[in-house]
Amino acid sequence: MDLSTRKLNLITYLAQLQDENSFGKIEQYILHNQQLEKKADFKPFSIDELESSVKESEQDYTSGKFMNQDELEQTSEKW
Structure with missing residues (x-):
């Protein structure tokens, strides 16, 4: 099964989901992972770099x- 099909299946599942608790858990999982990805991309400058x-x-x-x-x-208006 390709990624596009899996995404559509997940969207269908979520659209039909009636349990607020289960939906909340899925939502929290997604939001938590998004935050982790943002933190992983962040690399602070060293003192020497600053x-x-x-x-x-x-x-x-x-x-x-x-x-x-x-x-x-x-200049930014030309972008």
Whole structure:
């Protein structure tokens, strides 16, 4: 059975489910897994990475490599 068929079967099952408790458990399981996936994707910066980023930003500012708010908004309108 391919993934698309399995998804449709699950949707059908959920649509017919009448037990609030069972539905709540399934919902909590899905939400919990989504939160775990988000946490797994998050990798905090190390102190060295943060310091390097700050130095680079300061150099960019000093050399004039930055945009003010108006310039940024004009650029983002072109996206």
